Amino acid sequence: MFARAVPYEIVAIGASAGGVKALLTVLAALPAGFPVPVVIVQHLDPHHDTVLAELLDRRSRLRVKLAEDGEPAEPGTAYIAPPDRHLLIGPGGELRLSERDKVRFVRPSADLLFESVALVCGAAALVCVLTGTGFDGSAGARAVSSRGGTVIAEDPSTAEFKGMPQAVVNAVAVDLTLPLEGIAAALVALIEGTRSL
Template structure:
């Protein structure tokens, strides 16, 4: 059980992560390095092939100290739990940390969409939203990062120079003033520092 002082210290209320090509390896690096007492919930969009049942949650769960699960409708997010968007469903966060899944149209040719997740997080959490864009092709996440910035939230991006696929990190850098651009191996520590208020931008 997390102590209330740890929770009250959190400078952010949620971390949302978007990734695509190369993202499984990147998520293993980030989620695998976060501590068991990470004090806020995480929501993740990783583009997955909708034609196959995914074992992504199982793979990540074995390598992370956090609890990792596929998001289900009406799940309520909580500290130390990672909710993954299932294949072919958009993941949205609503007031009170309630999740919903949507089969609405593809956004920029993808479903789930990091843009839609980030936009919902921005709307609910405003300046308490922290989003992170990892490796991937295309530009998913850039518009959502803009929504987060417009409401006072924080955007972290993997350095395009070290990302396996540069498209998503480059797109977000063109779209907004990214608060932190970091090599993959530095992202987990940065997320911990930002959330706990021990790191400034």
């Protein structure tokens, strides 16, 4: 076992183009008793309701739902940012939804989610950037890293769309760069303390 000075309290994931397939891969491989909450920003069409939470819930042993403003983030549950709303973590792990301006042309923004996680959880934050175009997630990953949290990137060379993971790799000293199929096992091992960085 590798005892961390600060155990992880949350996993935050950002994804864009190709993200639905990537999220299916990661969430389907996480155990039902996953001991921390998972919060997810997937860029979605802002003008339509989404069935993403239902789709992921059917394929995952975790409970997957759209995040609601003010609800507490519970272990064993994955929360998806609703279309056209930023998802943030507030004090005490409370979920916050925001209609603040778009960040780098997107709402929800992985940057804002990661920055809020860095602020609230510090070194107890574990964030992961999956496939996507653009740069969303890189500034937030820098915030997480600067507070002692852990940053994982999907390997840009194997990602369906390499823009987002490559931007994170370029922006920060990423702790782990992994192929998609290895990410869930790494998340479990890091949180259980059976893997060190």
